[in-house]
Amino acid sequence: MAKSYKELMNDITTFIFDVDGVLTDGSVFISNExxxxxTMNIKDGYAMKAAVESGYNVCIISGGYNEGVRVRLHNLGIKDIHLGVPNKVKTFDEYTALYNINHEQVLYMGDDIPDYHVMKLVGLASCPQDASPEIKTISNYISHKNGGKGAVRDVIEQVMKVQGKWMEYFDGKNN
Known part of the structure; x- marks a missing residue:
């Protein structure tokens, strides 16, 4: 019998996220220049920072490239930021080998066809509510939130709650 997504969350040590359509709503505003x-959701950023500070591996693998995205994610404490990636599976394999991460311990959130093959390799494949049908079909968990609208916060919060680390993080911050 296959494990439920909540059971799979017990084993997660690593979060990997796509950018466009996951951390953003997929819209691009083009300036005159x-x-x-x-745009990115502050609550998603807050959850990513909590995950990093709680000892989870957090990695970004995106086909798109934007230096502003890199700066934003770096400021959240994320060190492994791979932008302009033509082959997500290759980058995923290099990343997991570098840190000796078991694929079953990885939660990957993607939203469209470029994420498909890497999502087939991980322990918990997840996606925003507005992901493509092909991605929804292979996802263990489909967030009730859309990309750029809290889907990342949703999945990080759930994993940390399942593992008893969500409120532990905030209690340790002396808020």
């Missing part, structure tokens, strides 16, 4: 601007 030709810069492509994106």
């Amino acid at each position: 030709g810069d492509m601007l994106r």
